[in-house]
Amino acid sequence: DIEMTQxxxxxxxxxxxxxxxxxxxxxxxxxxxxxxxxxxxxxxxFLIYAASSLESGVPSRFSGSGSGTDFTLTISxxxxxxxxxxxxQQSHSIPWTFGQGTKVEIK
Amino acid sequence: xxxLLESGGGLVQPGxxxxxxxxxxxxxxxxxxxxxxxxxxxxxxxxxxxISGGGTSTYYADSVKGRFTIxxxxxxxxxxxxxxxxxxxxxAVYYCAKAPYYDSGKRxxxxxxxxxxxxxx
Numbered sequence: 001d002i003e004m005t006q007x008x009x010x011x012x013x014x015x016x017x018x019x020x021x022x023x024x025x026x027x028x029x030x031x032x033x034x035x036x037x038x039x040x041x042x043x044x045x046f047l048i049y050a051a052s053s054l055e056s057g058v059p060s061r062f063s064g065s066g067s068g069t070d071f072t073l074t075i076s077x078x079x080x081x082x083x084x085x086x087x088x089q090q091s092h093s094i095p096w097t098f099g100q101g102t103k104v105e106i107k
Numbered sequence: 108x109x110x111l112l113e114s115g116g117g118l119v120q121p122g123x124x125x126x127x128x129x130x131x132x133x134x135x136x137x138x139x140x141x142x143x144x145x146x147x148x149x150x151x152x153x154x155x156x157x158i159s160g161g162g163t164s165t166y167y168a169d170s171v172k173g174r175f176t177i178x179x180x181x182x183x184x185x186x187x188x189x190x191x192x193x194x195x196x197x198x199a200v201y202y203c204a205k206a207p208y209y210d211s212g213k214r215x216x217x218x219x220x221x222x223x224x225x226x227x228x
Contacts, residue, residue, distance in 0.1 A: 034214045036152075043202055043218035044144075044152065055216065087152055091213035095168050096154040 002026055002090045006099035012107040019075040021102045023066075023088035032092035033071045035064055038101075039084045048073065049091075078104070109133040109217040111203050116222030123193050123226070129186040129203030129219055136184040137161060142212035143177060143188050145199035146221075155201070156188065157212030164210055171197075193226045200224075 003026035013019050023033065031051035036044040046055050048064040051071055061076045075082055083106055088099040115127040129141070143155040156177040157166045165177050176189040186203050200223050204215035 032213070036215075038152075043220055044215075045218075046214070046216045049214050089152075089214075094157075094166050096213060098152040098154070101151045 001095055002029060002092060002097055004088050004090055004097055004099040006086075006088060006102050008102060009100060010103040010105060012105050013078050014107045015078055015080055017078045017107075019078050019082075019104060021073045021086055021088075021104075023071045023073070023099050025069045025071070025090055025092075028068045029090050029092035031067045032090055033064070033066065034089045034091055035062075035073045036087045036089065037082075037084045038087065044087065047086075075104075109205060111205065111217060111219035113201065113203050113219045113222040116201065116224045118225045118227065119193055120228050121194060121226055124189070124191045125193065125224060127188040127190065127201055127203075127222060127224070129188075131184045131186065131203075131205070134205065136179070137181050138209060140206040140208055140210055140212045141177075141179060141186045142204045142206060142215055143186075144202045144204055144215070144218075145197075145224075146202070147196075147199045150199075153199075154212070157206070158186070160209040166212070190224070193224075195226050198224060198226045 033051045035048040038044045052064045085101045085103045110132045112130045142157040158177045174192045178187045200221040202221045203219045205217040206212045
């Protein structure tokens with residue numbers, strides 16, 4: 001199975017900050033990475049596919065990059081509604097696996 | 108508007124069975140693969156199972172293989188997860204989710220609100 005390791009597992013930031021979350025795959029997976037956002041008590045919300053393609057309706061302050069084993073999710077200017085937990089997921093091979101999640105909290 | 112509504116969760120004893128349902132609307136049900144993803148309390152997301160749009164192909168995580176069965180009823184636009192031989196470690200919120208592909212659940216673009224399964228004596 002492909003293991004996905006996120007860092008940091010939590011971070012504190014202020015509104016307007018630039019935030020970067022990293023995800024590392026245990027083997028090369030080209031650009032087969034998706035990103036999801038989850039708020040407490042809610043279902044995950046799909047943000048980014050193929051490492052850098054923004055899902056329709058997702059604000060442009062979200063962006064993704066990377067290939068091979070290292071990937072990043074960046075929020076260019078953190079908004080109040082962005083405080084949530086973010087998960088990466090590899091879409092290279094079954095079983096689809098997720099990172100542990102990164103919780104973005106208010107500083 | 109795509110809507111996914113899960114039901115069937117509850118408290119069950121270890122070794123017991125439960126069937127989850129997910130009623131789908133707002134899209135052509137047979138066109139897209141559907142998946143189940145679970146989340147144990149306070150933990151991350153774990154993919155459980157995927158079924159193709161036509162229902163002919165199914166995929167399972169090793170942790171549930173042989174105990175869980177995914178299926179879909181196209182006449183009812185409903186996805187199911189039959190869970191047998193339940194264990195304490197199956198305790199989780201179970202989400203159904205839609206994929207934008209016919210035969211792959213490699214990404215999930217719409218999710219239901221989840222249903223809680225608690226396995227405990």
